[in-house]
Amino acid sequence: xxxxxxxxxxxxxxxxxxxxxxxxTLALIFLMCFYFxxxxxxxxxxxxxxxxxxxxxxxxxxxxIGALFVSIIAVLFMAHEYRYNTIMYTxxxxxxxxxxxxxxxxxxxxxxxxxxxxxxxxxxxxxxxxLQFRDATLPAQNFDALTQFGRVAAYYAGYALVGMLLxxxxxxxxxxxxxxxxxxxxxxxxxxxxxxxxxxAYLPFAALDNIMEASVIKGNxxxxxxxxxxxxxxxxxxLITWYLFLRRDAN
Amino acid sequence: MIEAxxxxxxxxxxxxxxxxxFTIQTGKVTGFLGPNGAGKSTTMRxxxxxxxxxxxxxxxxxxxxxxxxPSKVVGILLEAKAxxxxxxxxxxLKILAAAGNIPDxxxxxxxxxxxxxxxxxxxxxxxxxxxxxxxxxxxxxxxQPKYLILDExxxxxxxxxxxxxxxxxxDYAANxxxxxxxxxxxxxxxxxxxDNVVVIGKGxxxxxxxxxxxxxxxxxxxxxVRVAKLPQxxxxxxxxxxxxxxxxxxxxxxxxxxxxxxxxxxxxxIPILELANRSASLEDVFLxxxxxxxxxxxxxxxxxx
Numbered sequence: 099x100x101x102x103x104x105x106x107x108x109x110x111x112x113x114x115x116x117x118x119x120x121x122x123t124l125a126l127i128f129l130m131c132f133y134f135x136x137x138x139x140x141x142x143x144x145x146x147x148x149x150x151x152x153x154x155x156x157x158x159x160x161x162x163i164g165a166l167f168v169s170i171i172a173v174l175f176m177a178h179e180y181r182y183n184t185i186m187y188t189x190x191x192x193x194x195x196x197x198x199x200x201x202x203x204x205x206x207x208x209x210x211x212x213x214x215x216x217x218x219x220x221x222x223x224x225x226x227x228x229l230q231f232r233d234a235t236l237p238a239q240n241f242d243a244l245t246q247f248g249r250v251a252a253y254y255a256g257y258a259l260v261g262m263l264l265x266x267x268x269x270x271x272x273x274x275x276x277x278x279x280x281x282x283x284x285x286x287x288x289x290x291x292x293x294x295x296x297x298x299a300y301l302p303f304a305a306l307d308n309i310m311e312a313s314v315i316k317g318n319x320x321x322x323x324x325x326x327x328x329x330x331x332x333x334x335x336x337l338i339t340w341y342l343f344l345r346r347d348a349n
Numbered sequence: 350m351i352e353a354x355x356x357x358x359x360x361x362x363x364x365x366x367x368x369x370x371f372t373i374q375t376g377k378v379t380g381f382l383g384p385n386g387a388g389k390s391t392t393m394r395x396x397x398x399x400x401x402x403x404x405x406x407x408x409x410x411x412x413x414x415x416x417x418x419p420s421k422v423v424g425i426l427l428e429a430k431a432x433x434x435x436x437x438x439x440x441x442l443k444i445l446a447a448a449g450n451i452p453d454x455x456x457x458x459x460x461x462x463x464x465x466x467x468x469x470x471x472x473x474x475x476x477x478x479x480x481x482x483x484x485x486x487x488x489x490x491x492x493q494p495k496y497l498i499l500d501e502x503x504x505x506x507x508x509x510x511x512x513x514x515x516x517x518x519x520d521y522a523a524n525x526x527x528x529x530x531x532x533x534x535x536x537x538x539x540x541x542x543x544d545n546v547v548v549i550g551k552g553x554x555x556x557x558x559x560x561x562x563x564x565x566x567x568x569x570x571x572x573x574v575r576v577a578k579l580p581q582x583x584x585x586x587x588x589x590x591x592x593x594x595x596x597x598x599x600x601x602x603x604x605x606x607x608x609x610x611x612x613x614x615x616x617x618x619i620p621i622l623e624l625a626n627r628s629a630s631l632e633d634v635f636l637x638x639x640x641x642x643x644x645x646x647x648x649x650x651x652x653x654x
Binding site: 101104105108109112113182183184186187188189191193194345346349 | 394397398399400401412413414416419420423425427428430431432433434435436437440443444445447448449450488492
């Protein structure tokens with residue numbers, strides 16, 4: 099498995115898009131955490147008002163910004179294999195498809211978690227820098243670091259896995275990104291408003307976003323339940339994807 | 350030895366590959382011929398397990414997925430442009446090397462072999478087709494595999510590149526007790542390069558034999574004879590029920606050897622001016638074998654300017 103992981107990480111880290119997307123993410127995080135929340139403090143959030151929940155809310159906001167981007171990196175990671183037909187090398191150098199898919203899953207999960215933690219830490223650092231420029235200090239914080247970073251890790255792993263799942267099923271960059279953009283922002287809120295009402299919080303992206311309490315669909319769902327529902331969606335989705343990955347032609 | 354057994358694949362109602370079986374012997378180059386759309390690429394993909402169909406392919410009696418390091422067993426070039434366009438050629442190969450547990454030093458070796466060392470840090474998106482083919486060949490030989498499966502590797506190569514590829518393939522099969530299975534539309538190249546040939550048409554196996562046997566068995570293979578008393582020889586051949594036709598002041602005779610014609614003429618007292626075997630070219634044989642098996646057939650223009 100180690101050679102596969104080494105190869106998959108090289109794939110992720112030797113293309114420009116990974117760095118471009120990471121840069122855009124960090125730029126947006128910096129703009130939000132440094133400028134709006136830290137320096138200006140005019141957004142009306144707990145972070146800008148410097149309450150005891152400032153850091154907790156900031157982490158949620160920063161994580162929410164970067165999640166979609168990690169998902170796009172995951173889409174490119176998988177969909178490029180089909181777009182540029184490198185999948186034929188991947189599946190002949192290691193002819194066991196399950197092993198290859200597992201290697202890819204582990205790679206994108208590790209990358210997603212590290213990316214998420216980096217994004218959030220960068221957000222916190224930017225926020226503190228903004229506060230310095232504003233000459234403000236934070237009061238004592240209600241912030242359980244382990245819980246917060248654990249949520250971030252699960253949230254980013256989830257988004258990375260969903261991005262890769264869509265790319266593996268659709269095998270097309272545009273299609274997978276379109277689904278990623280439309281489902282959480284348009285289709286799920288519409289379903290919520292028209293049909294499901296509070297139960298819409300149990301829809302895939304709503305549940306995933308509720309891990310960080312960052313969903314536009316709030317509903318009555320706890321973080322733990324959101325985590326379990328998301329895990330169930332990801333597991334079932336990946337079981338179907340795994341089956342199809344074994345059955346379909348590699349092109 | 351690679352042994353492909355009962356390979357079949359259909360797309361909906363269309364049978365792309367229909368119960369094809371053949372073997373590829375070590376120490377030899379086996380050519381893979383067929384008209385466009387005959388199913389050559391699909392057959393190669395089936396052999397490698399990239400496409401799901403029926404049938405099995407074994408490499409020295411084992412399936413590819415039974416090997417711990419398949420990259421040491423088979424190297425492939427199925428498509429010239431199979432790389433990420435903005436990832437450097439070197440990084441592309443380093444990724445494949447890592448996956449196959451091959452040391453990175455081998456990457457520089459293969460880049461040198463295919464003549465891409467100077468452009469190894471360039472992005473291959475702007476490579477010409479010939480350079481892309483060279484990168485594909487580098488990827489194929491990265492793990493020093495026993496077998497090579499190459500789909501149209503000469504496409505886009507310049508004459509020097511084609512000559513290099515021909516020699517490379519012949520040496521690879523001969524030196525390493527390996528085998529190369531190669532498809533190409535350049536029949537003259539194939540004739541110079543391959544020992545054996547597998548011919549398919551419309552997904553079915555047409556021939557699986559040595560090039561020598563294939564050519565000698567063709568109706569295009571004949572004997573040319575020019576004599577001083579042509580009408581006399583014509584009568585003699587007609588009496589022997591041997592088919593012939595007039596050609597270039599002599600006769601083109603089928604189904605008979607030079608020895609036999611020489612003996613007949615000598616016994617009849619006919620002085621021979623010229624006597625030679627005229628072998629069919631691989632192109633003649635290919636066209637003869639695949640007649641009616643073309644998936645896409647072009648027609649000549651009528652009344653064009």
